[in-house]
Each structure stands twice: as C-alpha cells, then as structure tokens.
Amino acid sequence: xxxxxxxxxxxxxxxxxxxxxxxxxxxxxxxxxxxxxxxxxxxxxxxxxxxxxxxxxxxxxxxxxxxxxxxxxxxxxxxxxxxxxxxxxxxxxxxxxxxxxxxxxxxxxxxxxxxxxxxxxxxxxxxxxxxxxxxxxxxxxxxxxxxxxxxxxxxxxxxxxxxxxxxxxxxxxxxxxxxxxxxxxxxxxxxxxxxxxxxxxxxxxxxxxxxxxxxxxxxxxxxxxxxxxxxxxxxxxxxxxxxxxxxxxxxxxxxxxxxxxxxxxxxxxxxxxxxxxxxxxxxxxxxxxxxxxxxxxxxxxxxxxxxxxxxxxxxxxxxxxxxxxxxxxxxxxxxxxxxxxxxxxxxxxxxxxxxxxxxxxxxxxxxxxxxxxxxxxxxxxxxxxxxxxxxxxxxxxxxxxxxxxxxxxxxxxxxxx
Amino acid sequence: xxxxxxxxxxxxxxxxxxxxxxxxxxxxxxxxxxxxxxxxxxxxxxxxxxxxxxxxxxxxxxxxxxxxxxxxxxxxxxxxxxxxxxxxxxxxxxxxxxxxxxxxxxxxxxxxxxxxxxxxxxxxxxxxxxxxxxxxxxxxxxxxxxxxxxxxxxxxxxxxxxxxxxxxxxxxxxxxxxxxxxxxxxxxxxxxxxxxxxxxxxxxxxxxxxxxxxxxxxxxxxxxxxxxxxxxxxxxxxxxxxxxxxxxxxxxxxxxxxxxxxxxxxxxxxxxxxxxxxxxxxxxxxxxxxxxxxxxxxxxxxxxxxxxxxxxxxxxxxxxxxxxxxxxxxxxxxxxxxxxxxxxxxxxxxxxxxxxxxxxxxxxxxxxxxxxxxxxxxxxxxxxxxxxxxxxxxxxxxxxxxxxxxxxxxxxxxxxxxxxxxxxxxxxxxxxxxxxxxxxxxxxxxxxxxxxxxxxxxxxxxxxxxxxxxxxxxxxxxxxxxxxxxxxxxxxxxxxxxxxxxxxx
Ligand SMILES: Nc1ncnc2c1ncn2[C@@H]1O[C@H](COP(=O)(O)OP(=O)(O)OP(=O)(O)O)[C@@H](O)[C@H]1O
Ligand SMILES: [Mg+2]
Numbered sequence: 001x002x003x004x005x006x007x008x009x010x011x012x013x014x015x016x017x018x019x020x021x022x023x024x025x026x027x028x029x030x031x032x033x034x035x036x037x038x039x040x041x042x043x044x045x046x047x048x049x050x051x052x053x054x055x056x057x058x059x060x061x062x063x064x065x066x067x068x069x070x071x072x073x074x075x076x077x078x079x080x081x082x083x084x085x086x087x088x089x090x091x092x093x094x095x096x097x098x099x100x101x102x103x104x105x106x107x108x109x110x111x112x113x114x115x116x117x118x119x120x121x122x123x124x125x126x127x128x129x130x131x132x133x134x135x136x137x138x139x140x141x142x143x144x145x146x147x148x149x150x151x152x153x154x155x156x157x158x159x160x161x162x163x164x165x166x167x168x169x170x171x172x173x174x175x176x177x178x179x180x181x182x183x184x185x186x187x188x189x190x191x192x193x194x195x196x197x198x199x200x201x202x203x204x205x206x207x208x209x210x211x212x213x214x215x216x217x218x219x220x221x222x223x224x225x226x227x228x229x230x231x232x233x234x235x236x237x238x239x240x241x242x243x244x245x246x247x248x249x250x251x252x253x254x255x256x257x258x259x260x261x262x263x264x265x266x267x268x269x270x271x272x273x274x275x276x277x278x279x280x281x282x283x284x285x286x287x288x289x290x291x292x293x294x295x296x297x298x299x300x301x302x303x304x305x306x307x308x309x310x311x312x313x314x315x316x317x318x319x320x321x322x323x324x325x326x327x328x329x330x331x332x333x334x335x336x337x338x339x340x341x342x343x344x345x346x347x348x349x350x351x352x353x354x355x356x357x358x359x360x361x362x363x364x365x366x367x368x369x370x371x372x373x374x375x376x377x378x379x380x381x382x383x384x385x386x387x388x389x390x391x392x393x394x395x396x397x398x399x400x401x402x403x404x405x406x407x408x409x410x411x412x413x414x415x416x417x
Numbered sequence: 418x419x420x421x422x423x424x425x426x427x428x429x430x431x432x433x434x435x436x437x438x439x440x441x442x443x444x445x446x447x448x449x450x451x452x453x454x455x456x457x458x459x460x461x462x463x464x465x466x467x468x469x470x471x472x473x474x475x476x477x478x479x480x481x482x483x484x485x486x487x488x489x490x491x492x493x494x495x496x497x498x499x500x501x502x503x504x505x506x507x508x509x510x511x512x513x514x515x516x517x518x519x520x521x522x523x524x525x526x527x528x529x530x531x532x533x534x535x536x537x538x539x540x541x542x543x544x545x546x547x548x549x550x551x552x553x554x555x556x557x558x559x560x561x562x563x564x565x566x567x568x569x570x571x572x573x574x575x576x577x578x579x580x581x582x583x584x585x586x587x588x589x590x591x592x593x594x595x596x597x598x599x600x601x602x603x604x605x606x607x608x609x610x611x612x613x614x615x616x617x618x619x620x621x622x623x624x625x626x627x628x629x630x631x632x633x634x635x636x637x638x639x640x641x642x643x644x645x646x647x648x649x650x651x652x653x654x655x656x657x658x659x660x661x662x663x664x665x666x667x668x669x670x671x672x673x674x675x676x677x678x679x680x681x682x683x684x685x686x687x688x689x690x691x692x693x694x695x696x697x698x699x700x701x702x703x704x705x706x707x708x709x710x711x712x713x714x715x716x717x718x719x720x721x722x723x724x725x726x727x728x729x730x731x732x733x734x735x736x737x738x739x740x741x742x743x744x745x746x747x748x749x750x751x752x753x754x755x756x757x758x759x760x761x762x763x764x765x766x767x768x769x770x771x772x773x774x775x776x777x778x779x780x781x782x783x784x785x786x787x788x789x790x791x792x793x794x795x796x797x798x799x800x801x802x803x804x805x806x807x808x809x810x811x812x813x814x815x816x817x818x819x820x821x822x823x824x825x826x827x828x829x830x831x832x833x834x835x836x837x838x839x840x841x842x843x844x845x846x847x848x849x850x851x852x853x854x855x856x857x858x859x860x861x862x863x864x865x866x867x868x869x870x871x872x873x874x875x876x877x878x879x880x881x882x883x884x885x886x887x888x889x890x891x892x893x894x895x896x897x898x899x900x901x902x903x904x905x906x907x908x909x910x911x912x913x914x915x916x917x918x919x920x921x922x
Contacts, residue, residue, distance in 0.1 A: 277527050279520040286506050286517050293504035296468065297518030297569070298489030408507075416468055416487075 004202040005148055005411035012347055012406050028095065032079030035102055040072035043105055048113025055119050055252040064112035071105045107369070110378045121368050123253045126261060127326070129364025131156060131335075133264040134319020135342025136349065136356040137271055141312035143351060144275070145305045146288040146409040150205035151190055153339025154212035155183040155313055159320020161216040164330035165224065167233040167321070175233065175324065180317040186212065187313020191306045198413035209339075217332045224330060236260070236325040260322045267315070271353040284308060288407035291414040301414045341390075348393060351407060359393060366392045418444045418479060418495060418576040420465075420608065425474035427460055429817075431809025434460040435471070436632040442577055442608045447599060449623035449640070450612045453652055453849040454821025455807035456629040458612050459501055462579045466498045467491035492518075497575025499566040501582045501612075501820055501847070502758065507555035512537045514554055515569050540571050544598055558709060560591040567598060577608040582820070584613055585847045588707045588875055589910075596622050614821070614849050616645035628652055653851040661857040664865075666885035670733075672698040672869035673719075673838050678728030680714045688714040690893035691728065696838070696869040701860065703884030704873045704895075705909055711893035712873045713755060716842050719871075720752040721745050733837055746775055749837035753827055753844050755873070757820075761827040764816035768808060769797040771815050772830045804829040805855065820847040828856055832863060839863055842873045857883060877913070881906060891915045 049061040078094060081087065087094050107118070135152045142149035159179035167175025186208055193199040224231040236258040245255040275281035283304055286294040291301045316339075323334050341363060349355030366389035373385045420442040427435040434457040442448050452458050463469045465476065467485030475482050478494055485491045491498075505514050512534050521529040521536075534550040541548035546564045554562065563583060570578050580599075584592050599609055599622060613619055619626055619640060626638040628651045635651060649657040673696040680689035689711045696702045706712050717723040719730060721742040729738045737745055746752075754760035762771050773782050773793045781792045797811040806825045808818055815823055824847060832839055841860065845853045860883060864870050874880050880887060887904060889897040889912040897912045 279522050279526045279528055282509075282513060282517060282520060282528060286509070289508060290504070290506045293506055293514075294517060296466070296488050296498070296500065296504045298487065298492050299518050300487070300489075 003200045004206075005200050008148060008150070008202045009406060009411050028091070029079045029081075029083030032075050032082055032098060035098065036072045036075035036079055039068050039075060039102070039105060043068040043109040044072070046109050046112040050108040050111035050113070051115030052107075052111070052118035053115055053120070054249055056248075058248075059115065062108045064108045067108055068105055071101055075102070103369070107372075110373055110376045116372065116376065119249060119252050121372050122365070123256065124371070125365035125368035126253060126361065127257060127364070128367040129360040130258075130260045130264045131319045131322040131338055132342050132345055132360035132363055133268060133357060134315055134322070135339050136345040136360055137264075137267055137353060138312035138316040138319070139343055139346040140271065140351055140353060140356060141284075141308050141315065143346065143410050144288045144407055145284050145308040146291055146301075146407060146412065146414070147191065147194060147305055147309050148201045148205070148411040149187075149190065149309065149312065150202055150343060151186065151208035151212075151339075152316055152342050153335060153337065154205075154209040155186055155316035156320040156335045156339045156342075157216055157333070158186055158212045159183045159317035160323040160334050161220065161320075161330050162317070163321035163324040164231055164233060165219075167324055168230050172233055172236070172325070176318060176321045179321045179324075180314040183317025183320060184310050184313035187316070188306070188310050190313075191309040194413060195302050195305055198415070201411050201413075213333060216330070220330060220332055231329045233324050233328050235328040258325060260325055263318075265357075268353045268357045275353070285407075287414075288409055291409050291412075292416075295414070295416050301416075305414075341393075344390075344393065347406075350405075363389050363393045418608065420496070420577050421477040421480075422461070422465060423475050423477060425461060425464060425471045425476075427457070427464060427469060427471050429460075429809075431813070433632050435464070437474070438629070438632070438634050440627060440634070442610055444576065444606045444608045445603050446624040447603055447609045447611055447622055449619035449626045450610055450629065451614075451616070451619060451626060451648060451652055452629035453631075453807075453851055454825070454847075455631075455819040456652075456849075457632040458629055459581055459819065461629070462498060462581055462610065462612070465491070465579065466496060489518075492573050492575075495574070495576035496579070497570030497573055497577070498579040499563065499570060499581065499583055501585075503559075503562050503566055505554050505562055505565060509554055510550065511548055511552050511554060511557075511565050511568075512550035514565055515550075515572050519573060536572065537568060540568050544568075544571065544601055545594070546598070559586045560588060560708070563587065563591075563595075575607065577610070578602060579610040579612075581612045582614065582847055583611070584615060584618060589877065590707070592618070614847065614853075616648045616850065619648065620645065630654060649850045652849065657850050658854050659850065660882045661854065661861055663861045666700045666864065669698050669867070671695050672733055673871065674731045675719070676729050676731075678715070678718065678725050678730065680711075680718050680723060680725050688893055689718065689725075692893075692895050694888060694895060694898075696871050698837075698867045698869050699864055700885050701864050701870040701872060701883050702886045702888060703880040703901075704871065704888045704890055705877060705880045705913055706873075706875065706890035707913055708875050710890045712890050713842070715890070716752070716755070716840055716871075716873055719840055720750060749835060751831040751834075751836050751839040751841075753831050753839075753841040755842035755846070757823055757827055757846075762815045762823060764823075765814055767812045767814055768801065768806070768818075768826055769794050769811045771826055772797045772800055775830055776834065800829040800833060803833075805852070821849050821852055824848050825852060825856075828859070832859060836863065836868045838869045838871070840871045840873070843875065844872065845874075845876075845879060853879075877906060877909060880909065889913055 044065050046064050048064060050064050051059050051061045053059045075098065078098065135156055138155065139149055139152050159182065162182040163175040163179035166178040190204050190208060193204045194201045238256045238258050241255040245251040275285065283294065283299050286299065287301045287304055295301050320335070324330065327334070345356050345359035345363060349359040370385050370388050373380065374382060422438060422440040425435050425438045438461055450458050460469060464471045467488045467490050476485065477483065483494055512530065515537050516533045521532050523529050537548065537550040546568060548564050548568060554565065583595060587595060602609055611623060620643065623640045626640050626643065626648065628635050628638065630652060638648060638651065645659060649659060675692060675694045678689055678692045679687060681687055692715065704712055714723060718725050721740060725738070729736060731737065732748055732750065737748060758764065776782050777788065781789060783789055794811055801808060801811055804825045806822050806829065808822060815826055828844060839860070844860070845856050848856065860870055860872065872880065872883050884901050887899045887901055887909060888895050889909060891912070892915065899909065
C-alpha cells in the first residue's frame with residue numbers, strides 16, 4: 001500500500017524518534033559505564049607520552065596511561081550518577097564533555113609513545129566536511145520545498161565527473177560551471193518526473209543514482225582513460241585568509257582551507273538567513289509544510305519546487321567538483337556514498353542548515369580521525385575504524401540538536417484540483 | 418462590487434459537482450449558501466477563488482468577464498476565502514501565515530516583519546480579533562485559527578469574502594463574535610458569502626439565501642420568512658425531522674463507570690480533574706461544555722489514546738483502564754473522534770479501506786494473513802448505501818469526499834458492529850440536516866438496542882436533542898448532572914459558561 005517515498009519518510013521519522021530516545025533516556029548512564037570499561041581495559045595499554053602537534057612547531061604531550069586511568073574513573077562516576085538520578089539539565093553538556101574527553105583519550109592512546117599532527121587532523125576534518133555540506137544543503141533545499149531528493153549522491157558524482165573532464169580540457173572554473181549545469185539538469189529531470197508526472201520521488205532518485213554511476217563509469221573508461229590529458233586538473237591550493245589564519249590553533253583549522261570550504265560555510269549562513277528572513281524562505285517553507293495553503297494564497301507551488309530543486313542541483317554539482325579540486329582527477333565512483341551521508345546529515349541536522357553543518361563537521365572530523373587511526377596502526381580492526389564516522393555522526397549530533405521533524409509535505413506531489 | 422457566476426458547470430470523475438449554477442453576490446450583503454453534503458458548495462466557491470477551473474460558464478465582476486487561472490488572480494480581483502479546512506501552515510507564526518503570498522519586503526527580498534506585525538496587530542484591533550502576531554499557529558485553538566484566516570482576507574483587502582462553513586468548529590460565543598465581524602465587513606460595503614449547515618444561523622445573518630442540491634440551484638429563500646423546516650426541505654427534497662423523536666430511556670445496568678479519573682498534560686497541569694461518571698446501558702448521556710474544558714482529553718482517555726494518572730474505567734464490570742485502543746474496540750467500544758481529518762480517516766485511502774480499518778484483522782475482512790478485499794468491498798457498498806454516503810464509488814479516496822460525507826464514513830465504520838459503548842465526539846460537525854437526522858436516529862437506535870451512548874458536543878442543540886441525561890464540563894470538572902426532562906437550554910448554557918455549579922463528581 002505505501003509507496004517507496006512513504007516508506008522512506010517513515011524511516012526518516014523513525015530515525016528522528018530513536019534519536020530522541022537516545023537523548024532522553026538514562027541508558028546514557030550505561031553507555032558511560034561501558035566507555036569507562038573500554039578505557040580502563042584497552043586504552044591503558046600504551047605507555048609513554050603522546051605528543052599532539054599543533055601549528056607552527058608548537059606541541060603538547062600527555063602521558064597516555066595515567067590519562068586513561070583518570071578518564072576511566074571519571075566516566076565511571078558519571079555513569080553512576082546518571083544511572084542513579086540523571087543529570088537533569090546538565091545531561092547534554094555532560095554528553096558533550098564525555099564525547100570530547102573519550103576521543104581525546106583514544107587519540108592519546110593511539111599515538112603514544114609517538115607524536116601526530118593533531119591540528120592537521122582537525123583541519124583535514126573541516127576539508128572533508130565541505131562536500132557533505134554542499135550535499136546536505138542541496139537536500140535541505142529540496143526537502144524544505146516538499147521534494148524528497150535521494151539523488152544527491154548521483155548529483156555529486158555527475159558534478160565530480162563533469163568538472164574533471166571539462167576542467168582538464170578547458171580550465172578548472174569552467175569545469176565547475178559545467179558541473180553545476182549538468183547536475184542541475186539531472187535535478188531538473190527529477191523535478192520534471194516528480195512534479196509533472198507525479199512519479200514516486202524515491203524511485204526517480206534511486207534511478208538517477210544508478211544511472212549516473214553507470215554513465216560516469218562508462219564514460220570514464222571510454223574517455224578519461226584514453227588520454228591522461230582528459231583527467232588531470234591542478235588541485236586547488238589552500239587560501240590563507242590574511243590575519244585570521246595566524247590565530248593559534250583555530251587559524252590553521254578554519255582559515256587555511258580551499259575556497260570550497262569558505263563557500264560551503266557562506267552557503268550555510270546564507271541559507272539559514274534566507275529561510276528565516278526572506279520571501280523566498282517563507283514561501284519555500286510553506287510549500288514544504290502545507291502546499292495547499294500556499295496555493296490558496298497565490299503561491300505557485302510547482303514552479304517554486306522546480307526552481308528550488310534545480311538550484312539544489314547546481315549546489316550539488318558545485319559540491320561534486322570538490323573531489324576534482326582535492327584529488328585532481330576523477331575515479332570511478334569517487335563520491336563513494338558521500339551523497340547518502342549528506343542525506344543522513346540532513347536528517348540528523350533536522351532539516352536546518354546550521355544543524356546539518358554541525359552534522360557534516362562531526363562526520364568530517366571522524367572521517368579524518370579514521371584516516372589517522374588507520375595510519376597509526378593501532379590494532380583496532382580496520383572495519384571498526386571505518387564504521388566510526390557513521391556511528392559517531394548519529395550518536396553525537398543526536399545528543400545536541402533539538403526536537404524537529406521532516407517537512408510535512410515532503411515526498412508528496414501537489415495537484416491543485 | 419457585484420460578482421456574478423453564470424452557468425457554471427464542473428465535473429469530477431463520476432460526479433457533476435456543479436451543474437449550470439447561477440449566482441450573484443453584491444457588495445454590502447450577506448448571501449447564505451445552503452445545501453446538502455456534496456451538493457457542490459465548496460466546489461463552486463473554489464471555482465470562484467481560482468483553485469478549480471470550471472468546465473463551462475463564466476465569472477463576471479461588475480458586468481465584465483474575468484478569468485482566474487489561479488487564486489493569485491482571484492485575490493487580485495478582490496476575492497477572499499476562508500476555507501472549510503483551514504489553510505494555515507502549522508509551524509508558522511500568525512503574522513507569517515497572514516503575509517504568505519503578499520509579503521511586504523525591503524531590499525534583497527527580505528521580509529519586513531516589523532511592518533507585517535504592525536499591520537496584523539492593527540487589523541486585529543480594528544476588528545476586535547485579539548490576535549498575537551507572534552503566536553505559533555499550531556498552538557492556537559480553532560476559534561483563534563479562524564481569526565487568522567479572517568485577518569488573511571482583510572490583509573489582502575478583499576471586496577467579496579467567502580466563508581466556507583466557518584461556524585462548524587466555533588463555540589456559541591465565538592459564533593456571536595464571528596457574526597459581529599461579518600456585520601463590520603458588510604457595513605464597510607464588502608460582500609459576504611456564508612456557507613453553513615445550521616439553518617438558524619442562515620436565517621439570522623443572511624440577506625438572501627440560495628439553496629443548492631446535487632450541483633444545481635434549486636431556489637432562493639427569504640431569510641425573514643423562511644423557517645428552518647422549509648429550508649431543510651428545500652435542501653434535502655423531502656421533509657426533515659429536525660429533532661429526532663425518541664421514547665423515554667430505559668436505562669438499566671451500568672455499562673460505563675468512570676471513577677476518580679485524572680489526566681494531566683506533559684507539564685503536569687490537570688486537564689481532567691478527578692472525574693466520576695456513569696453511563697447505563699440503553700441511555701444517551703451528553704457531555705456539554707465549551708471547547709477546551711477537558712472533554713477531548715476525557716474521551717481520549719476513555720478510548721485508550723491517553724493514559725490517566727489516576728482513576729479507573731470499567732466497562733460492563735470489567736476494568737479496561739489499561740487496555741490498548743484495539744482491545745477496547747474488541748470489547749465493543751466505538752469512537753467517533755472529534756477531528757475527522759486527523760484521527761478519523763486516512764485520507765489517501767479509499768472508502769473501502771477506511772471502512773476496513775477497525776476490523777481488518779479478523780473475519781470477514783481478512784482470511785488468515787490475507788485481506789478479503791472482495792468481502793470488504795461488499796460490506797463497504799452496503800454501508801455506503803445505508804448511510805447515504807455521496808460518492809462515485811467505494812474506491813474513491815476519502816480525501817476527495819465532501820466534508821460531511823467524510824464524517825458519514827467514520828460514523829458508518831464505528832457504529833455498524835456489535836457494541837456496548839459508543840463514544841461520539843462532535844458526531845455531526847459539518848454534516849447537513851438530512852444526515853444529522855440520520856446520524857441522530859442511528860444513535861437513538863443504538864440506545865434502544867441497549868448500547869450505552871456518550872455524546873460529547875459543543876453544540877447545545879445537539880446535546881438537548883439527543884441526551885437523556887446531561888453532564889456539563891467546565892475547567893476539567895463535571896459541574897452539573899442534569900436530567901434532560903428537568904432542564905432547559907438556558908440552564909445548560911449557564912453551566913457551560915461556568916456561571917453556575919460546583920464540583921459535583
Ligand atoms: N477534488 C475532487 N475530486 C473528485 N471529486 C470531488 C473533488 N472535490 C469534490 N468532489 C466531489 O464533488 C461533489 C461536491 O463536493 P463539495 O465539496 O463541493 O460539496 P459541499 O457542498 O461543499 O459539501 P459539504 O457540505 O459536505 O462540505 C462531491 O460529490 C465530491 O465528492
Ligand atoms: Mg464543503
């Protein structure tokens with residue numbers, strides 16, 4: 001009886017609900033105790049000092065084993081308190097503190113007795129978050145207007161391919177422009193089928209993902225592989241923002257990035273502002289919540305949906321060129337599921353640009369940490385390390401973002417008759 | 418401004434909703450539009466408002482033909498509409514709902530919220546509406562939400578305002594306020610179209626009355642002379658009993674017993690304050706009260722949708738306080754919910770599917786794990802006939818039915834099975850006189866078959882017509898327990914206003 005889009009929406013709602021339960025329940029106490037046990041049992045095993053390298057030759061050292069014991073003890077106490085009587089209004093703050101402290105201990109253990117580039121890792125995390133931010137913003141633009149777009153992955157991939165090809169043949173920025181156009185075309189196709197013909201939105205999105213994956217792989221083999229000149233772009237160098245980049249720690253993390261990161265942040269700020277303050281934002285929210293009400297007030301629901309979905313396509317296309325800018329070439333399936341992560345980030349960020357930004361940063365951080373941990377060769381099974389970003393995104397952000405739900409009309413075609 | 422609809426015809430798959438309808442609305446007058454459920458009133462108004470396009474016919478403003486491709490054109494031409502089901506975005510502020518579509522902006526498409534809020538506040542003051550522009554819409558009572566709709570229309574400076582069943586969800590006091598607003602509008606030279614099923618209201622406020630039946634205009638009536646009985650006959654095409662005849666109740670054993678029941682909201686405020694009540698088999702007990710005095714919460718608790726913090730509910734001697742809604746259903750409890758759109762129907766489901774919702778898991782609607790759609794359809798066809806649900810077929814989705822017909826689907830589903838207790842909240846909200854007669858008769862029949870019937874209504878007429886015994890709820894308490902035969906309209910009205918009575922349960 002239910003269409004794929006309805007199933008997808010139910011799943012979204014279920015995620016929202018279970019997130020809420022994680023947040024509320026006293027089960028947190030149990031989680032803290034488990035973390036305490038893990039810390040005491042595993043993270044006390046590396047003796048020596050872990051050196052965290054900051055920027056400009058600065059660094060600090062931590063004695064890994066004593067740190068682990070102290071942390072294990074504190075976690076146990078907190079877990080006990082949480083179980084016994086809850087932490088009330090401090091619960092969220094406590095969760096934040098636990099997360100940060102535990103991760104820090106984990107890193108110290110992994111690094112000891114050597115040193116590693118701590119600030120470098122954080123900066124890498126911000127870099128990794130950029131494509132997720134673009135994907136998530138595209139997703140939010142669509143869902144807020146009432147169109148479910150699971151084709152973000154395909155849109156990113158089409159952008160990555162196009163920017164690599166056109167970027168190699170012409171130049172990088174023309175490539176980016178072409179990527180935006182191509183992804184916008186795919187988005188238009190989604191809008192056209194979903195709005196004009198009321199085809200189930202999840203099915204169309206699914207189709208686009210597979211189509212783009214197949215097409216870019218095929219064309220990659222047929223065109224890009226023929227001549228290296230078709231798949232070779234100069235990677236973008238970070239652009240240090242004068243003044244700001246010399247702030248200790250923060251500077252190298254936030255202000256020594258490529259232009260993609262700055263544009264991603266600006267886009268988040270712009271969308272947050274536009275949703276709240278502009279006519280476009282008001283109307284977009286209205287057609288995503290109650291399209292009929294908007295229609296009765298003279299808002300052209302389907303036209304606005306077309307525009308927003310196409311604009312979202314352009315945003316995703318821009319996001320797709322991040323890979324070209326960072327890697328300098330296109331590889332088969334280079335986006336590797338990041339578009340789906342972006343969708344998760346939309347849900348976890350509760351359809352708000354700021355929330356999604358937080359989700360993307362957390363995911364980016366764990367992505368960078370995963371890379372670091374694999375490199376440090378800690379003995380944790382590789383599969384588990386790879387799971388880390390996904391697991392962490394859900395758990396951490398769930399604890400901090402307030403109550404919210406999907407736009408009510410998301411996934412439903414609108415027809416005025 | 419004079420507005421004329423000429424020869425309007427509109428067909429939907431399987432029905433002719435409007436059949437060559439002519440209608441004129443003049444500035445400064447109130448035109449009441451009456452008609453059965455599904456007669457085509459809302460359709461006609463949606464055409465006037467540019468939401469639907471007529472298959473034939475034309476719209477004239479001051480003698481000139483106009484074309485409305487969308488509501489935007491109609492709004493520009495000075496037409497405003499308050500829809501039967503409110504058109505408000507629930508998570509918007511009052512002001513945002515009002516300005517949507519005609520947002521005052523400063524540079525860069527930024528909304529000028531300050532000026533918007535000021536104008537909303539100003540309009541609400543001018544018309545005595547008492548609206549807070551910053552309030553969140555979904556937290557407001559329906560009566561207040563309607564005021565938002567009115568301000569929306571005023572904000573666009575409409576010359577002709579259509580109200581589609583505005584009073585269906587209002588309390589008597591709110592209805593008075595509403596009439597005052599209508600008078601202000603006509604005094605300012607605006608024309609008003611007023612759709613209602615309450616014939617007394619039409620007589621009271623209208624300057625002219627037009628009656629539609631099955632898509633056609635069947636005639637005009639003069640509100641000064643026409644009686645409700647005459648109007649009802651025009652609408653339905655046969656004489657209608659406006660008050661069902663019934664014998665004295667033969668209440669016997671206690672069927673429903675509620676003791677010391679208390680319900681709170683999540684913040685711990687008492688909504689139902691340690692209530693005791695009894696309904697005997699073969700008795701109709703009416704709960705009167707102004708909306709929002711705990712009736713909804715009481716009913717939700719009785720049917721298992723809410724958990725009480727204290728007290729017990731017994732049905733025929735068995736404790737059902739902690740049963741699930743389904744288990745209560747199986748014990749023979751029927752529930753007609755007050756908000757049909759939200760709690761009564763799955764609007765994207767067909768009539769057959771909706772009718773199968775209560776019994777889908779057992780024979781004859783299912784065989785093992787399979788649905789028996791054939792049986793469900795036969796059953797649905799029978800109910801559609803019995804309850805006179807106006808629809809092209811049993812496979813029509815309920816979202817496409819007219820409001821009153823949606824209500825009949827719910828009533829049909831709930832009361833056409835073996836019952837011990839029937840709980841009906843606002844059972845005839847938005848239903849036409851013919852169907853009110855029918856639903857009331859059915860409830861009385863249930864009573865006569867020995868079912869305990871609990872009717873909750875904010876409609877005093879309905880309470881007086883149906884009940885054998887009347888309880889009045891005020892502020893979460895039952896403050897009066899009256900025999901129908903020993904009380905008057907006036908009395909109950911005073912109790913409802915809280916002017917009389919004490920905590921008696
Ligand atoms: N969108 C639609 N699609 C198909 N049929 C429709 C649609 N809207 C209305 N109808 C049908 O047109 C007829 C007239 O419906 P309408 O809503 O105008 O009735 P109404 O007079 O407003 O009734 P009520 O008093 O119950 O609100 C009904 O038979 C209804 O089922
Ligand atoms: Mg109607």
